[in-house]
Amino acid sequence: xxxxxxxxxxxxxxxxxxxxxxxxxxxxxxxxxxxxxxxxxxxxxxxxxxxxxxxxxxxxxxxxxxxxxxxxxxxxxxxxxxxxxxxxxxxxxxxxxxxxxxxxxxxxxxxxxxxxxxxxxxxxxxxxxxxxxxxxxxxxxxxxxxxxxxxxxxxxxxxxxxxxxxxxxxxxxxxxxxxxxxxxxxxxxxxxxxxxxxxxxxxxxxxxxxxxxxxxxxxxxxxxxxxxxxxxxxxxxxxxxxxxxxxxxxxxxxxxxxxxxxxxxxxxxxxxxxxxxxxxxxxxxxxxxxxxxxxxxxxxxxxxxxxxxxxxxxxxxxxxxxxxxxxxxxxxxxxxxxxxxxxxxxxxxxxxxxxxxxxxx
Ligand SMILES: NC(=O)c1ccc[n+]([C@@H]2O[C@H](COP(=O)([O-])OP(=O)(O)OC[C@H]3O[C@@H](n4cnc5c(N)ncnc54)[C@H](O)[C@@H]3O)[C@@H](O)[C@H]2O)c1
Ligand SMILES: O=C(O)C(=O)C[C@@H](O)[C@H](O)[C@H](O)COP(=O)(O)O
Ligand SMILES: [Zn+2]
Numbered sequence: 001x002x003x004x005x006x007x008x009x010x011x012x013x014x015x016x017x018x019x020x021x022x023x024x025x026x027x028x029x030x031x032x033x034x035x036x037x038x039x040x041x042x043x044x045x046x047x048x049x050x051x052x053x054x055x056x057x058x059x060x061x062x063x064x065x066x067x068x069x070x071x072x073x074x075x076x077x078x079x080x081x082x083x084x085x086x087x088x089x090x091x092x093x094x095x096x097x098x099x100x101x102x103x104x105x106x107x108x109x110x111x112x113x114x115x116x117x118x119x120x121x122x123x124x125x126x127x128x129x130x131x132x133x134x135x136x137x138x139x140x141x142x143x144x145x146x147x148x149x150x151x152x153x154x155x156x157x158x159x160x161x162x163x164x165x166x167x168x169x170x171x172x173x174x175x176x177x178x179x180x181x182x183x184x185x186x187x188x189x190x191x192x193x194x195x196x197x198x199x200x201x202x203x204x205x206x207x208x209x210x211x212x213x214x215x216x217x218x219x220x221x222x223x224x225x226x227x228x229x230x231x232x233x234x235x236x237x238x239x240x241x242x243x244x245x246x247x248x249x250x251x252x253x254x255x256x257x258x259x260x261x262x263x264x265x266x267x268x269x270x271x272x273x274x275x276x277x278x279x280x281x282x283x284x285x286x287x288x289x290x291x292x293x294x295x296x297x298x299x300x301x302x303x304x305x306x307x308x309x310x311x312x313x314x315x316x317x318x319x320x321x322x323x324x325x326x327x328x329x330x331x332x333x334x335x336x337x338x339x340x341x342x343x344x345x346x347x348x349x350x351x352x353x354x355x356x357x358x359x360x361x
Pocket of ligand 2: 133139148181232236237240243319
């Protein structure tokens with residue numbers, strides 16, 4: 001088992017990474033909590049809840065609540081239902097919430113933990129590739145019909161227990177979603193990692209060993225930003241590469257049809273398109289990235305299904321914005337991101353131009 005540490009101003013917590021470590025959850029819990037609430041989703045419940053329950057000492061008081069699988073569960077009604085279950089089952093300030101699942105469960109359960117009795121402990125037990133990103137850093141939230149992650153908090157977990165064995169049951173669409181955030185971390189920080197990502201065979205043929213190496217690198221890159229800027233006053237914004245358009249696409253899709261990572265992958269391509277036009281001396285392998293998107297079956301032409309003014313309307317409520325301008329994360333070169341402000345009309349024209357360009361992908 002490997003062990004990284006995340007240190008922010010107010011918290012230090014371990015990220016344990018290893019095969020089969022869900023079976024060691026009892027030893028990995030940071031404190032002896034009196035009651036445990038497991039929040040999971042129905043798919044992960046079937047696959048891994050029993051393993052977790054079996055691994056927890058029979059002396060402990062454990063109960064679970066499973067939400068439907070998918071992005072739609074990041075909503076206030078289910079957030080409220082989690083609170084109801086917590087109160088009914090006597091959860092208290094000496095209790096802990098275990099978030100067993102992907103980023104949806106992690107964001108929802110983390111938000112519940114951050115608000116229940118004004119904040120209790122939680123532990124992330126991520127089960128998706130994407131959740132190498134979401135389980136670290138303490139951003140917790142639910143969506144509003146008008147925008148992604150609009151209702152949320154910063155609340156760091158007490159520990160992250162990443163059992164890489166659980167990734168073996170992920171379907172191809174979840175590989176695409178998760179690998180987009182891996183690619184984002186590579187663009188933000190590491191030329192060699194980017195090269196390695198671009199050269200990967202079809203995801204179905206990637207070995208678990210290669211995957212785990214990339215996930216560890218991704219977590220370390222994310223940790224650097226979080227540790228320096230926990231509350232996103234500055235450089236943490238770079239972790240939003242691809243998300244300004246990505247979140248608008250997800251919301252326009254009604255939080256169905258398009259996964260978070262797929263939307264971010266398209267959003268990153270748009271960010272690279274803009275970087276080529278607006279950042280002097282911009283240099284990065286955009287055509288290789290586009291070949292990679294096509295080879296790995298990302299929905300590269302998805303923009304055709306959307307009305308550009310509606311996407312722009314969504315992008316106007318992005319959290320990074322200031323002064324009536326839409327602030328996009330662009331790239332000068334690998335490892336050199338920046339925030340670049342756009343007038344709304346300019347960005348609308350550029351999104352139209354990008355849509356025309358990708359028709360000829
Ligand atoms: N908080 C953050 O910093 C942060 C970072 C990135 C993304 N996110 C959020 O994360 C969410 C996306 O997370 P996600 O992609 O993990 O989605 P998810 O949690 O919906 O999981 C994707 C699907 O995979 C299933 N699943 C999960 N683990 C499985 C396993 N081991 N085997 C088989 N199926 C499994 C789930 O049931 C679900 O249907 C988005 O809401 C996004 O906004 C948050
Ligand atoms: O941790 C961060 O900071 C990120 O931006 C990571 C993103 O991958 C993630 O999707 C995050 O939830 C986006 O946050 P938001 O503040 O743009 O809603
Ligand atoms: Zn993301």
